[in-house]
Amino acid sequence: MTELSKSGAAVGEPTAASHAATAFLEVRDLKVHFPTDDGLVKSVDGLSFKLEKGKTLGIVGESGSGKSVTSLGIMGLHTAGQYGKRKARISGEIWLNGTELLSADPDHVRKLRGRDMAMIFQDPLSALHPYYTIGQQIVEAYRIHHNVDKKTARKRAVEMLDRVGIPQPDKRVDNYPHEFSGGMRQRAMIAMSLVNNPELLIADEPTTALDVTVQAQILDLIRDLQKEFGSAVIIITHDLGVVAELADDILVMYGGRCVERGPADKVFYEPRHPYTWGLLGSMPRLDREQQDRLIPVKGSPPSLINVPSGCAFNPRCPYADVPKDNLTRTVRPELTEVGSDHWAACHMTQEQRERIWTEEIAPKL
Amino acid sequence: MLAYLIRRLFAAAVMLVVIIMVVFGIFFLVPKWAGVDIALSFVGKQADPAAVAGVREKLGLSDPIYMQVWEFFKGIFAGRTYSAGGDVTHCAAPCFGYSFKSEQAVWPVLTDRFPVTLGLALGAAVLWLVFGVAAGVLSALKRGSLWDRSAMVVALAGVSLPIYFTGMLSLAIFAFGLKWLNAQYVPLDQSFTGWFGGMILPWITLAFLYAAMYARITRATMLEVLGEDYIRTARAKGLREQTVIGKHAMRSTMTPILTMLGMDLGALIGGAILTESTFNLPGLGRAVLDAIRNQDLPIILGVTLITSLAVLLANLVVDILYAVIDPRVRLA
Numbered sequence A: 001m002t003e004l005s006k007s008g009a010a011v012g013e014p015t016a017a018s019h020a021a022t023a024f025l026e027v028r029d030l031k032v033h034f035p036t037d038d039g040l041v042k043s044v045d046g047l048s049f050k051l052e053k054g055k056t057l058g059i060v061g062e063s064g065s066g067k068s069v070t071s072l073g074i075m076g077l078h079t080a081g082q083y084g085k086r087k088a089r090i091s092g093e094i095w096l097n098g099t100e101l102l103s104a105d106p107d108h109v110r111k112l113r114g115r116d117m118a119m120i121f122q123d124p125l126s127a128l129h130p131y132y133t134i135g136q137q138i139v140e141a142y143r144i145h146h147n148v149d150k151k152t153a154r155k156r157a158v159e160m161l162d163r164v165g166i167p168q169p170d171k172r173v174d175n176y177p178h179e180f181s182g183g184m185r186q187r188a189m190i191a192m193s194l195v196n197n198p199e200l201l202i203a204d205e206p207t208t209a210l211d212v213t214v215q216a217q218i219l220d221l222i223r224d225l226q227k228e229f230g231s232a233v234i235i236i237t238h239d240l241g242v243v244a245e246l247a248d249d250i251l252v253m254y255g256g257r258c259v260e261r262g263p264a265d266k267v268f269y270e271p272r273h274p275y276t277w278g279l280l281g282s283m284p285r286l287d288r289e290q291q292d293r294l295i296p297v298k299g300s301p302p303s304l305i306n307v308p309s310g311c312a313f314n315p316r317c318p319y320a321d322v323p324k325d326n327l328t329r330t331v332r333p334e335l336t337e338v339g340s341d342h343w344a345a346c347h348m349t350q351e352q353r354e355r356i357w358t359e360e361i362a363p364k365l
Numbered sequence B: 001m002l003a004y005l006i007r008r009l010f011a012a013a014v015m016l017v018v019i020i021m022v023v024f025g026i027f028f029l030v031p032k033w034a035g036v037d038i039a040l041s042f043v044g045k046q047a048d049p050a051a052v053a054g055v056r057e058k059l060g061l062s063d064p065i066y067m068q069v070w071e072f073f074k075g076i077f078a079g080r081t082y083s084a085g086g087d088v089t090h091c092a093a094p095c096f097g098y099s100f101k102s103e104q105a106v107w108p109v110l111t112d113r114f115p116v117t118l119g120l121a122l123g124a125a126v127l128w129l130v131f132g133v134a135a136g137v138l139s140a141l142k143r144g145s146l147w148d149r150s151a152m153v154v155a156l157a158g159v160s161l162p163i164y165f166t167g168m169l170s171l172a173i174f175a176f177g178l179k180w181l182n183a184q185y186v187p188l189d190q191s192f193t194g195w196f197g198g199m200i201l202p203w204i205t206l207a208f209l210y211a212a213m214y215a216r217i218t219r220a221t222m223l224e225v226l227g228e229d230y231i232r233t234a235r236a237k238g239l240r241e242q243t244v245i246g247k248h249a250m251r252s253t254m255t256p257i258l259t260m261l262g263m264d265l266g267a268l269i270g271g272a273i274l275t276e277s278t279f280n281l282p283g284l285g286r287a288v289l290d291a292i293r294n295q296d297l298p299i300i301l302g303v304t305l306i307t308s309l310a311v312l313l314a315n316l317v318v319d320i321l322y323a324v325i326d327p328r329v330r331l332a
Helices: A002-011 A067-075 A106-112 A134-145 A150-163 A182-194 A212-229 A240-246 A264-269 A274-281 A350-364 B002-033 B038-043 B049-059 B065-078 B106-141 B146-160 B163-177 B192-226 B229-236 B241-269 B273-278 B284-293 B297-325 B327-331
Strands: A025-036 A039-051 A056-060 A089-096 A117-120 A200-204 A232-237 A249-254 A257-263 A336-339 A342-344 B080-084 B087-091
Touching: A025 A067, A039 A067, A039 A089, A039 A249, A039 A257, A056 A067, A056 A240, A067 A089, A067 A117, A067 A200, A067 A232, A117 A182, A134 A150, A134 A182, A150 A182, A182 A212, A200 A212, A212 A232, A212 A240, A232 A240, A240 A264, A249 A264, A249 A274, A257 A264, A257 A274, A274 A350, B002 B038, B002 B065, B002 B297, B038 B049, B038 B297, B049 B080, B049 B087, B065 B080, B106 B146, B106 B192, B106 B241, B106 B273, B106 B284, B106 B297, B146 B192, B163 B192, B163 B273, B192 B241, B192 B273, B229 B241, B241 B297, B273 B284, B284 B297, B297 B327
Parallel strands: A056 A232, A056 A249, A117 A200, A200 A232
Antiparallel strands: A025 A039, A025 A089, A249 A257, A257 A342, A336 A342, B080 B087
16 A cells, blocks of 8 residues: 555656646646547546656557557647547646646647657658648748748758758758658658757657668667757657667556556566566567567457456456456556566566566566 | 640640540531431421532532541631532631531631630639638538538538529529519620629529539548648647648648539530520520520530530649649659
């Protein structure tokens, strides 16, 4: 019980949440729910984390675990341009640089978008407007937030394209997105996101649509640019290899909630949640001897309308019966501290988890 | 861009020749294969055998087909002289045929009627574009609202109600009942206000039908575009919502609307038969209707040709505008 209350304070329970945040970005008990004909889809259901400038947070999880919804929520893109009656219901707090975004004036949040916080999207072809040149799109992004003439903005666009490694940037600036290769498009997208030196950069699966050789280049680019600009970066992915390279901290999401978070090496080398074990087991690794097969996480992601009672992972968890009294199926586990700044939401005791990890899981990886 | 333009113009020129040949084929070859005497339909069934023989000779119907096609082509560009013995009929270039029945060249009939139809089509197009597109965009942005539902019901009515119904109804109410507008066509060069007043009801009637179609297409396209990733990107940049909609979303929404506009305008310039006959406008549509009634083949042929040319021209303009809007088209 002491563990539970301690965790509650640390992740920022609503009762203790009225004070302003100290971290650069702090998300407290974020909930994003979408009303549909079939019921309320709880895409994100109580997520909390902190991120400092110059640090990278990796958010990992399967499709539908709420990663992208979280990032769009921070950007305020669930409420901007929502037409019709089916509006997303968002609650909680998002503090960016001392400002709470969810209660702020939408026009103020709009002005922060693209300037203080920017986003790189998954598929750069569909994320760039096909009818405008790369230059026009970067110039537009710059001029919304800077009162400069077109010539200055264009110079800035060329400069940014050069920074992200586009050859002949003064010529390519006048190309249309369809005239760029996939990797170049993503570079252009990054140039557009960084044109205003944002302090927070959210990269939503930035390499998923790219081939492997280009993936590494793009990740290097993001890392270099982060060093240069000192931004805070959230990188969202289902690819653990990506976060292993970039992230300082890792947050593992399942069914709209955080199941484990902590420093990257802790989550990688001493994971304390069965779902994280599953993710690690399903990841191909070149640094280990050849195994028979990858071990998939059995079953499919939970319905976000009827989330399983108790631990959302219990139908797929091979260790669901380890805790006593059918606890996994009746009580939802809260995040508890399992190491220094390392948290996991699981009913198993620390000893049980450590034993299973060292005896059963780690040898097979 | 230039290469695209040249390619497109060349294609249009080829298409032009093909159209003329197909139209010629429909009017001269098909009856021949069907065993119908064309000369008879050119003069009228009650004509005496001598007149029929004269027309046959004037049209060169006994000549080989390639000669007939050539004469027909030559007539369009250089004019044509029909002669049989001492009876000579001259038809100045561009000769689109000569009506032996009404004893007049077809071209002056077309040029006479054309401004009426053009005025009708263009005026209605402005109306339906403004109201149809605006209603469609509003419906998309307020999807599911009372406005959306009522606009779409009105649009459904607009698409389903025939022009002779809405036209007659508007005439009965506004021209004959309330006497707000006159039901008489006044040529533009006589009086602008008279022309304008007389055109209001035809414009509204015709535009109602098309505005309904355009509203539905605009709504559907806009909804699709609003779901695109690049709209989300535009918002993520921090653009104002009116810029996101008015610039980024509208540009993509305009593409299918433009295609439709080209086709519709082309077809309408060939004559809005129903509207013109309902409102008694002396346009191409009326001309062709009268010609069909009188079995005046050359006039029908002329209007058919002009209609095809208008569609061809409209499509050419649309294709060029297309390349201006969508850079990807320039490569195709």
